[in-house]
Amino acid sequence: MKILYGICASISAYKAPWVVRELIRLGAEVRVIMTPDACRFVTPLVMQNISKNPVIIEPFDSEHQENGSWHVHWARWAEQVLVAPCSATTMAKLAHGISDNALTLALLSLPRETPLRLCPAMDPDMWHHPATQRNLSRLASDGVLILPPEEGELASGLSGAGRLPEPVQIAEWVLASGSLRGKNVLVTAGPTREPIDGVRYISNHSSGKMGYALAAEARARGARVLLVSGPVSLAPPPGVEMVQVETAGQMLEACQQHYQTADVILKSAAVADFTPAQVAAGKLKKEQLGQDWSIALEKTGDILAWLGQHKRPGQYLVGFALEIQNAEANARAKLERKNCDLVVLNEANQPDSGFGGDNNTITLIGPELRQALPPLSKRQCAQRLWDFIEGSGALT
Ligand code: CTP
Numbered sequence: 001m002k003i004l005y006g007i008c009a010s011i012s013a014y015k016a017p018w019v020v021r022e023l024i025r026l027g028a029e030v031r032v033i034m035t036p037d038a039c040r041f042v043t044p045l046v047m048q049n050i051s052k053n054p055v056i057i058e059p060f061d062s063e064h065q066e067n068g069s070w071h072v073h074w075a076r077w078a079e080q081v082l083v084a085p086c087s088a089t090t091m092a093k094l095a096h097g098i099s100d101n102a103l104t105l106a107l108l109s110l111p112r113e114t115p116l117r118l119c120p121a122m123d124p125d126m127w128h129h130p131a132t133q134r135n136l137s138r139l140a141s142d143g144v145l146i147l148p149p150e151e152g153e154l155a156s157g158l159s160g161a162g163r164l165p166e167p168v169q170i171a172e173w174v175l176a177s178g179s180l181r182g183k184n185v186l187v188t189a190g191p192t193r194e195p196i197d198g199v200r201y202i203s204n205h206s207s208g209k210m211g212y213a214l215a216a217e218a219r220a221r222g223a224r225v226l227l228v229s230g231p232v233s234l235a236p237p238p239g240v241e242m243v244q245v246e247t248a249g250q251m252l253e254a255c256q257q258h259y260q261t262a263d264v265i266l267k268s269a270a271v272a273d274f275t276p277a278q279v280a281a282g283k284l285k286k287e288q289l290g291q292d293w294s295i296a297l298e299k300t301g302d303i304l305a306w307l308g309q310h311k312r313p314g315q316y317l318v319g320f321a322l323e324i325q326n327a328e329a330n331a332r333a334k335l336e337r338k339n340c341d342l343v344v345l346n347e348a349n350q351p352d353s354g355f356g357g358d359n360n361t362i363t364l365i366g367p368e369l370r371q372a373l374p375p376l377s378k379r380q381c382a383q384r385l386w387d388f389i390e391g392s393g394a395l396t
Contacts, residue, residue: 001028001178004078006103007047008087009037011155012121012164016042017050019084022171024051031074033057033103035090059102071102075109079181082174083107084147085121085164088132094118094144095135115178115222115239117145119170124160143239145220147173179390181222186262187215188255188269188303190230192248196295197280205355206270208232209378210320214266215240217382226262228254230269248272248300255303263395264316267304268344270355275300308339316394318342318385321365324349331365341394342366344385351375364388 003023007016020030032047032055044055056064056074064070075081083090083103090104099108110116118139126132127149140146147170150163164170189211193201208229215227216237225240228251236242243258245251248271259265274297304319311317319340321331324347331345345363352359352375360381364371373384389395 001175002077002079003028003030003174004074004081004106005030005032005051006081006083006086006090006107007032007034007038007042008083008085008090008103009035009041010085010087010121010164011041012085013038013041015164015167016084017046018167019082019170020047020050022167023082023174026171026175028175029053031056031077033074033106035087035101035103056102056106059100059105061102069109071106071109075106075114076111078110078114080174080178081107081110081114081116082119082170083117084119084170086118088120088122088126088129088135091118091120091132091135091139095138095142112143113224115145116143117147117174119147119149119164121149121164122162123154123156123158124162127160127162141236145239176221178222180218180386180395183218183223183263183395184261185215185218185223185225185264185266186228186255186258187211187218187225187266188228188230188251188271189215190232191270192230192251192272192300193246194248194272194275194300195246195279196276197282197284199283202272202274202276202297203231204270204272206230206232207356208234209356209358210360210381211266211268212237213378213382214268214385217379217386218264221386223264226258228258228269248275248303252301252303252306255307259307259310259315260312262315264318264389265307266318266320267307268320269303270322271303272300274298302338304334304340305338311339316341316389318344318389320344320346322346322348322354328363328365328370331363335365335367342369342389 030051031053032051048055093104099105152163153159190208191204191206193203195201215225219225219239228243243254277296277298317340323330327347331343335343343365348354353361361375
């Protein structure tokens with residue numbers, strides 16, 4: 001893995017040589033670019049010795065011009081880019097496309113598909129400042145990956161959020177990722193809404209949290225991710241392409257349009273099984289409906305079953321089953337009926353399971369597999385599920 005490593009001015013830059021040493025120990029090749037003020041905290045000579053590569057500080061460095069502009073060639077050389085520590089000033093420059101030093105110049109030259117990771121480190125008031133937070137959300141919506149600073153004691157004597165995480169943790173964040181580079185992932189999440197009239201609908205309690213965690217984790221591992229989402233109140237995960245839908249019919253259409261290029265499809269959406277046969281125009285008035293009102297419902301198209309029927313060789317299809325009784329037997333029946341490679345079973349009557357909460361308790365069901373996981377956060381469930389899929393060898 002070729003890593004371009006940027007260092008900004010921060011007292012925590014004393015950890016930078018150790019981060020580079022960890023990256024190299026884990027198999028990376030590292031080239032370093034420093035901002036001029038970063039050199040007040042750690043010397044280029046140290047970084048050159050540890051990285052075993054020349055270090056660039058000057059935008060007009062004439063020694064490293066390879067076939068013209070070095071910043072373009074260094075940016076294209078990189079498979080991943082990490083800035084640790086990243087200062088508030090560099091975040092502000094990146095959020096606004098300013099390239100006034102060697103580091104920001106190289107970062108503005110990055111091809112869009114190269115993951116850029118930042119580890120911000122600063123004093124808590126700088127971190128919480130509205131300008132910093134505004135820049136942070138702008139960067140996140142540009143697809144930049146952020147490892148938030150840790151809480152603790154800082155060199156200034158203050159304590160709070162702002163510490164650079166430990167070098168081993170930073171190196172693992174960079175290198176445990178990238179394992180899904182080059183893979184296309186399609187995730188569906190959230191509920192669907194089936195309109196009854198202009199103001200009413202049938203839906204369910206799905207929050208979308210599990211699907212969004214799966215999409216975020218796939219993106220953090222370097223996959224290109226398309227998230228087809230029903231209506232939820234979650235922010236789109238950074239760097240993930242979104243298709244917003246309302247109804248089961250629209251979700252089916254979006255999946256039919258995008259399934260072909262996907263290497264892995266995760267159908268975590270809670271799709272309505274039935275939809276009103278007719279949608280009334282405007283608003284139905286209760287006076288018109290009498291004392292008993294029934295709505296004729298018709299079955300929605302089963303998206304997962306359709307994907308199972310059209311699965312191409314090498315494509316990995318994961319279904320989700322929310323069950324109360326005969327959980328495993330029902331999940332196995334879905335696995336077979338819908339031609340899935342794996343079903344993620346959720347037992348709705350267990351604690352820490354199902355819709356809404358931040359935790360989940362899942363069991364992985366495959367043709368020859370039953371793997372029950374302990375209660376975990378939804379993000380941890382997503383990590384374990386991706387570890388399982390990658391470890392199964394299905395994606396090689
Ligand atoms: N699913 C789908 N399209 C539908 C209904 C469900 O793609 N119209 C998918 C869900 O995204 C999930 C799985 O199928 O991955 C759930 O299976 P399903 O048999 O529909 O479960 P339930 O809706 O819970 O149905 P049942 O009442 O039979 O348990």
